[in-house]
Amino acid sequence: QSAHPTAVIVGGNAAIIMIQGIFYARFLPLEGPIIVAQSPSGSIVPTPTTIAAKPPLIDFDVLQEYIIPRKAFFNRFLTVQDPEGRYSVLGFPVLIPDAKYQRNEFIFNFGLVLDADAEQAPYERVVRRLAVTFAEMEKQDEYLSQQEADRDGRHPGHGHSQSQNRRPIESLLEIIREDLNNYGECMIPVDDANTINMKLFPHHPPPPLVRILEQLTQLIRNVSVDETRLALLETMRLVVTRLEAHVTPFADSIVGAIVQVFQVVGNQEFMAKTAIVAVFSALVTSMGTESQRFHPLMVPLITEVAHPTSELHTSLIDDVLDLWNSILSQSNPPVSTEIVSIAPLLLPILEYSPETAGMALEAVEAYIILAPGAVLEDTLRRPFLTALSGALEVKSREQVNAATRCIEYLIRAAEEYGGANGVSVVIQDMLETGFLKKVLERLHDAWEAHQTTGPNKKSPKLNTVTEGDYFAILARLAYADPTLFANMLASFGDVQQQVWPWLTTEWFFYMESWDRIEHKKLTLLGLTRLTELPNPVQDLALGKLQDYMSLWADTIAELQDGAVDGSDNLVWAEQEGDEWDTPKSIRARELYQSDPLHRVVAKQFVMERVRDLVQRAGGEQKFQDEWMVNVDKEVVQKFAQFLAFLLPLLRHLDDNLAPGPPAAERRQRSRHPLEAVVALVGELGDMNSMMAMLGAMNPGGATAGARGPGGATPGATGDAAGGANPSSPSPPPANPFAALFNPPPYPQGQTPGQEQPGQGQPANPFGQFNPELMQQMMQMFGGGGGGGGFGSPAAPPDNRPPEERYAEQLRQLNDMGFYDFDRNVAALRRSGGSVQGAVEHLLSS
Numbered sequence: 001q002s003a004h005p006t007a008v009i010v011g012g013n014a015a016i017i018m019i020q021g022i023f024y025a026r027f028l029p030l031e032g033p034i035i036v037a038q039s040p041s042g043s044i045v046p047t048p049t050t051i052a053a054k055p056p057l058i059d060f061d062v063l064q065e066y067i068i069p070r071k072a073f074f075n076r077f078l079t080v081q082d083p084e085g086r087y088s089v090l091g092f093p094v095l096i097p098d099a100k101y102q103r104n105e106f107i108f109n110f111g112l113v114l115d116a117d118a119e120q121a122p123y124e125r126v127v128r129r130l131a132v133t134f135a136e137m138e139k140q141d142e143y144l145s146q147q148e149a150d151r152d153g154r155h156p157g158h159g160h161s162q163s164q165n166r167r168p169i170e171s172l173l174e175i176i177r178e179d180l181n182n183y184g185e186c187m188i189p190v191d192d193a194n195t196i197n198m199k200l201f202p203h204h205p206p207p208p209l210v211r212i213l214e215q216l217t218q219l220i221r222n223v224s225v226d227e228t229r230l231a232l233l234e235t236m237r238l239v240v241t242r243l244e245a246h247v248t249p250f251a252d253s254i255v256g257a258i259v260q261v262f263q264v265v266g267n268q269e270f271m272a273k274t275a276i277v278a279v280f281s282a283l284v285t286s287m288g289t290e291s292q293r294f295h296p297l298m299v300p301l302i303t304e305v306a307h308p309t310s311e312l313h314t315s316l317i318d319d320v321l322d323l324w325n326s327i328l329s330q331s332n333p334p335v336s337t338e339i340v341s342i343a344p345l346l347l348p349i350l351e352y353s354p355e356t357a358g359m360a361l362e363a364v365e366a367y368i369i370l371a372p373g374a375v376l377e378d379t380l381r382r383p384f385l386t387a388l389s390g391a392l393e394v395k396s397r398e399q400v401n402a403a404t405r406c407i408e409y410l411i412r413a414a415e416e417y418g419g420a421n422g423v424s425v426v427i428q429d430m431l432e433t434g435f436l437k438k439v440l441e442r443l444h445d446a447w448e449a450h451q452t453t454g455p456n457k458k459s460p461k462l463n464t465v466t467e468g469d470y471f472a473i474l475a476r477l478a479y480a481d482p483t484l485f486a487n488m489l490a491s492f493g494d495v496q497q498q499v500w501p502w503l504t505t506e507w508f509f510y511m512e513s514w515d516r517i518e519h520k521k522l523t524l525l526g527l528t529r530l531t532e533l534p535n536p537v538q539d540l541a542l543g544k545l546q547d548y549m550s551l552w553a554d555t556i557a558e559l560q561d562g563a564v565d566g567s568d569n570l571v572w573a574e575q576e577g578d579e580w581d582t583p584k585s586i587r588a589r590e591l592y593q594s595d596p597l598h599r600v601v602a603k604q605f606v607m608e609r610v611r612d613l614v615q616r617a618g619g620e621q622k623f624q625d626e627w628m629v630n631v632d633k634e635v636v637q638k639f640a641q642f643l644a645f646l647l648p649l650l651r652h653l654d655d656n657l658a659p660g661p662p663a664a665e666r667r668q669r670s671r672h673p674l675e676a677v678v679a680l681v682g683e684l685g686d687m688n689s690m691m692a693m694l695g696a697m698n699p700g701g702a703t704a705g706a707r708g709p710g711g712a713t714p715g716a717t718g719d720a721a722g723g724a725n726p727s728s729p730s731p732p733p734a735n736p737f738a739a740l741f742n743p744p745p746y747p748q749g750q751t752p753g754q755e756q757p758g759q760g761q762p763a764n765p766f767g768q769f770n771p772e773l774m775q776q777m778m779q780m781f782g783g784g785g786g787g788g789g790f791g792s793p794a795a796p797p798d799n800r801p802p803e804e805r806y807a808e809q810l811r812q813l814n815d816m817g818f819y820d821f822d823r824n825v826a827a828l829r830r831s832g833g834s835v836q837g838a839v840e841h842l843l844s845s
Contacts, residue, residue: 019123020087021057021113022177024169025067026148029102033068035060036148039173043113057113058082058089067091067109074107077124081116088114090123092131096138101145108144110134121203126180129198137194144169166191213239213250217257226272229261233275240282247286254283255294262301270312276301277319284326289583295327296338306345317349321359328366329584335371343367343380347387354396361391361402368406369587372413376422382429384410389435392469404469409591411476423481427488439470440492440503447506453810454803454821464513471507472519475526479596482529486537500540508547517558518597521570524555525596528606531613542617546631552606553639559602564641568601603642802828809835818842 021043024036038044045060059082060067066080067089074095081088091111097104110130112123137143147169167190176196179186185199216239220232236254240247247254258279265272280298284291305312305320324346327339346367349360364384368375375384384406391403414422430436446460446467462470478485489499507527514520527548531541541548560566575589592598617623628636802825803810812835813824823842831837 018114018118019112019177019181020115022173023111023113024173025064025091025109025111026144027068027107033064037169037173039170039177057087063089067093067111068107069093071095077128079120085116088116088118088120090114090120090127092127094131094135096135106138106145108134108138119203122200126198126200130176130196133194133196137190143190143194172196214253217250217253220257221260226269230271230275233258233261233272233279237275237279237282240279240286244286245288245290247283248290251283251287251291251294254279255297259297270315273301273305273312274316274319277305277316277323281319281323281326284323284330287330289330289332291327291330292332292336295331296336298323298327299338299342303342303345306342306349308348317352318356318359321349321356321363324363325359325366328363328370329582331370332583333370333587335367335374340367340371340374343375344383347383350387350391354394354399357391357394358396358399358402361399361406364388365402365406365409366584368409368413369591370584372409373417375410376413376417381410381426382433385426385429385435386433389433389438392466397465400466400469404472407473408476411473411480412591412595415480420481420484423477424484427477427484431488431491436488437492439473440499443467443470443506444502447502447509450506450509451807451811453807453814454824456803457814465515467510468514468516468519471510472522474507475519475522478526479522479529482533482537485526485530486533496536496540500537504540504544504547508544508551511551511554518570520555521559521597521602524551524602525600525605527551528609531609534616538613538616542613542627545627546635549631549635549639552610553635553642556603556606556642557638560642568603570597571601572598806833809833809838813838813842 021038021040023038023044025033026036027033035045041047041049042054043057045056062083063080066078069078074093076092078091078093079088080091089111090113091109093107093109096106098106110127112127114120114123134144138145143166167188172188172190175188176186176198179188180198180200184202186196188196190196216232216236220229220236223229223232236258240254243250258276261272262276280301283294287294302320302324304310305316306324307313328335331339343364346360346363350357350364352360364387368384375381388403388406388410391399394400411423411426414426416422418425427436442460442462446462449458449460452458460467474485477488486495489495489503493499504527507523511520511523514523530537531548533541559568559570561569572593574593577586577589614620614623617627803821806825806828809828810821810824813828816839818824818839824838827838827841828834830841
């Protein structure tokens with residue numbers, strides 16, 4: 001047989017015969033790799049009849065380890081080239097495991113020898129088909145192994161010899177090679193049950209490219225009929241969308257044609273510019289970040305449509321915003337100056353309908369994420385803050401969430417880029433634009449509304465969810481720089497008596513209303529950082545120690561899913577990206593992961609600051625005597641459960657901790673007047689001291705724990721604390737925002753909110769006694785009427801309306817879920833003003 005290629009017709013096309021040889025190789029346990037059959041004879045290894053003829057096509061001794069390779073390469077398509085580079089060998093080695101074979105396995109390979117430069121793809125299927133067909137025939141009736149047994153005169157398996165009607169392998173290989181070379185296919189019966197059926201499918205080169213895009217762009221440039229131009233632009237959009245990233249090589253000509261059309265159509269072609277916007281959007285989406293070099297060319301179209309006076313503004317603004325967002329999403333920092341320059345055009349759109357405003361707000365957020373340095377410049381910072389402040393007032397919950405997120409991003413960017421100076425600049429802008437004034441006014445209104453109960457109960461102007469957004473913004477500021485936050489509060493009035501009492505009361509009161517654990521943790525971080533400040537803020541924070549401990553215990557318990565030794569479930573491992581990531585999503589994920597919410601472990605954060613606070617307060621003993629003693633035992637125990645480092649201190653405090661509310665409030669809640677008398681006598685020591693105090697007491701004083709109009713806490717100095725001389729006229733409630741319009745300068749060396757020496761009056765030591773409780777005591781000792789008992793005059797009856805007499809008690813009952821004003825008043829009267837007694841009565845009635 002000739003081994004030289006000849007031209008034949010295969011599938012209607014002239015082809016070159018490239019099967020130079022075909023063989024069947026085996027691996028024998030003793031001999032190793034051998035050639036069992038080959039065609040043409042002597043083409044792989046010499047035979048006695050071909051030694052004097054031409055040499056073999058390949059050197060089998062060199063290539064045998066690749067023809068029968070290591071087991072890791074079995075049952076897969078393999079190719080190997082001879083050292084001279086003339087031929088390639090294609091094979092598919094097979095291993096059949098079975099105990100009936102020597103070494104429990106049968107190994108073989110059918111291979112083809114092709115010219116080295118031949119196209120191998122059509123013949124890969126031939127090699128695979130040979131391997132699979134003969135492997136199945138061997139498994140079914142031992143076709144290959146019986147061929148060897150017949151040659152060697154032995155009969156493996158069941159001892160039966162080869163059937164007379166089976167073709168020998170040498171004959172099969174010869175027919176396969178000739179038929180495939182001559183006809184491109186073969187159908188050869190092996191025996192009564194098996195047939196080898198194979199066909200070559202020539203690999204044709206791809207057809208020449210039709211430069212449709214070049215022709216399409218040329219048509220778009222030259223066409224003058226409007227309808228035809230619109231049809232061509234729509235076709236271009238579809239082509240760009242379908243090509244996806246493959247459109248990049250043609251982008252220059254496409255953009256050039258579109259820009260030319262934009263310049264030609266002028267200002268009146270609404271339909272044409274709509275189509276141009278659609279093509280640009282498809283191009284940016286398909287090209288991804290590769291489109292960034294074309295973004296400046298799209299700015300004139302965006303500017304024209306986004307301008308409020310444009311005739312296209314109303315009809316095209318949504319489409320342009322979609323293009324704008326696509327451009328920003330695919331912009332790698334730094335964002336081009338042309339794109340940054342049009343950012344102010346977004347801000348008026350934030351006042352549009354929710355759908356349009358939402359798209360504009362998405363673009364604003366993208367600017368803050370991708371170009372924070374540019375947004376923090378003077379030209380953009382204040383306009384952005386003003387516009388976002390207005391976005392907090394809309395009814396759309398999604399827009400309010402997005403606006404809050406944008407303001408938080410701004411605060412974080414200011415801290416990252418400028419440190420304390422950057423935060424100071426942002427706070428100053430928030431003050432001068434009126435943003436913080438509006439926030440605190442709304443929160444103050446909410447606090448005032450929460451002081452009312454019963455029929456006169458007021459509803460706050462601020463809805464509950466937006467109030468949480470306001471507190472989240474304040475918490476960001478407090479966490480970024482607590483000193484600057486305290487200075488900001490001082491610009492609204494005296495921190496100690498005008499701002500801190502009502503603000504922190506409302507803030508802690510809101511803790512039960514958080515709908516997001518992220519904002520709850522943010523509040524923990526911000527308020528806890530305030531404990532780092534020196535006096536007077538330090539003592540103000542310690543005065544709220546019970547609220548702080550409740551905040552710490554509840555939030556950490558929720559973050560740890562109730563497990564004492566659990567991990568903070570907001571601190572996650574770094575998230576991985578995916579193939580759909582854009583520059584915006586990558587940067588947003590980086591900001592998300594670097595956020596203190598997801599980086600700071602709340603438990604460790606609180607532990608470090610509480611330790612420092614205890615030391616700054618004078619050590620454990622002083623901290624116990626002055627502050628911890630006023631905290632409910634149940635609160636301390638829950639706090640200690642999740643912050644176990646305080647347990648050594650708590651063992652010393654255990655016997656001294658208050659088992660419930662402070663002493664004055666416990667007396668107020670006594671179920672029987674005699675219990676209050678016994679408690680008071682035990683504290684005062686003797687009856688004479690008690691009577692002296694009764695004579696000095698003002699029956700109309702403030703009730704224990706009540707929050708006065710100014711929001712001062714019990715024990716505060718001056719009239720705001722509710723402990724002033726009763727003969728002095730009560731001053732009108734202070735306006736906490738009056739100082740905003742003319743804030744006084746801070747004296748050198750004075751902490752914002754600290755009083756000047758000599759200001760304020762000594763606190764009335766009896767300002768926290770309950771006048772109704774005192775009246776009951778006098779009735780016990782004096783018969784309840786005139787002079788009796790010890791001769792002390794009876795207290796005048798308290799004729800104030802119940803909403804005034806029981807203001808604090810009614811508020812507490814409302815907080816517990818008892819809203820029936822008349823029933824609450826009746827219960828308080830029956831219990832002598834005791835909230836605990838009133839609750840028991842309400843539950844039992």
